[in-house]
Every structure is written in C-alpha cells, then in structure tokens.
Amino acid sequence: MDAKTQKSEMTRTAIIGAGIDLASAEGLEAITLRAVADRIGLSKSGVFSRIGSREALQKAVIEEFGRRFLADVFVPAMQQPKGLPRLDTIVQRWIVRMRDVEAKSGCIYTAGAFELDDREGELRDTLLQEVTRWRAALRRTVLQAVELGHLQADTDADQLVGEISNLSIGLLHDARFLRDRSAAERAQASWQRLIKSYQA
Numbered sequence: 001m002d003a004k005t006q007k008s009e010m011t012r013t014a015i016i017g018a019g020i021d022l023a024s025a026e027g028l029e030a031i032t033l034r035a036v037a038d039r040i041g042l043s044k045s046g047v048f049s050r051i052g053s054r055e056a057l058q059k060a061v062i063e064e065f066g067r068r069f070l071a072d073v074f075v076p077a078m079q080q081p082k083g084l085p086r087l088d089t090i091v092q093r094w095i096v097r098m099r100d101v102e103a104k105s106g107c108i109y110t111a112g113a114f115e116l117d118d119r120e121g122e123l124r125d126t127l128l129q130e131v132t133r134w135r136a137a138l139r140r141t142v143l144q145a146v147e148l149g150h151l152q153a154d155t156d157a158d159q160l161v162g163e164i165s166n167l168s169i170g171l172l173h174d175a176r177f178l179r180d181r182s183a184a185e186r187a188q189a190s191w192q193r194l195i196k197s198y199q200a
Helices: 003-026 033-040 044-051 054-073 084-105 108-116 122-147 157-177 183-198
Strands: none
Touching: 003 033, 003 044, 003 054, 003 084, 003 108, 033 044, 033 054, 044 054, 054 084, 054 108, 054 122, 084 122, 084 157, 084 183, 108 122, 108 157, 122 157, 157 183
C-alpha cells in the first residue's frame, strides 16, 4: 500500500470512527457529512469523496460497529472448545463489552433498533442484517452445545438466544439509564441462573 492510499484509508477510518461516536451519542439520524466533517476537521466534500452519500456513511457506521462487536465478543470465543465453553465465553465477553463500551457510549444495535423499528428503507435493512447475522451466530453456538450434550436435548435455541439478548438489553438499560454500577454483576448472576436451567 503506497503512502497516498494508506493516508486515504486512515482518513476513511477516522470518518467512520467519528460516525460511530456520533451515532452512539445521538443516534444514527444524527450522522451527517457536515457533522462528521466538523468532528475530524475535514471539509464536507472531503468526507463525501471518501465515503459517498450520508446514507452510505450511515451504513458504513453500522457495518463497522458490527465488525468491532464481533471482534470483541465472538472471534476470541472461537478459541474455546465448541459447546458450552464457547457459549459461556461469548456471553461473558458480551457482558464485559456492554459494561466497558456500550454502557459508556451507547449501543448502535440496541439504540438503532428502537430508532428505526417503525421505519422502512436501506438503513433499517442494514441494521437488521447485522443484528440477524449476530443472532444467527449465537444460535449456531447454542445448537452446538445441544449437539454435544452440554445443554438439554429439547433446548429451544431461539428461546435461549432471545433470553440472552433480553439480558443484554436489560444490562444496557440499567447501566445507562438507571446508572446502576452493579448492572453488569446482576447480568452475570442472571446469566448463571439462566444457563443452569438449560444444562443437561
């Protein structure tokens, strides 16, 4: 990669990073080319030349948030044995990320879902695709735990995935809105009780 290309990529990364910060604090609709340009000291046309339209920037922000989320939560868990050890690591890492990242800055998956739930369009479709992809990966991990005999044979994978997701949303609510410093510990205790109820 030559120096010019490298600089362009670094600028694009900074643009998307600024977009994530803006979306986390104020919502996806707060993302505009001007707002992002002002945050990183570029012209609006400079942002457009590297990203494209406002809609393209919003989509890039959602996709990058998803990449970071998977890199923090899912990818490291793949080092664990299949089944319950991997599932437990995913949920543990999710709780830690919610405590250390989303509780402070906001969660684009969760806030974006409420922001876009009654709207149609490409932005909603992009967010839905990212969340669905994540839940599908979680569901596969649950099914592996069932196949390996770690969870009860009649475990409803969709039910368990829904319960895990609800746990994370509750953690975010309590940590951000109630400002409960014990929210992560409560989520941890809830997870331990929940998974025990499914173990074989």
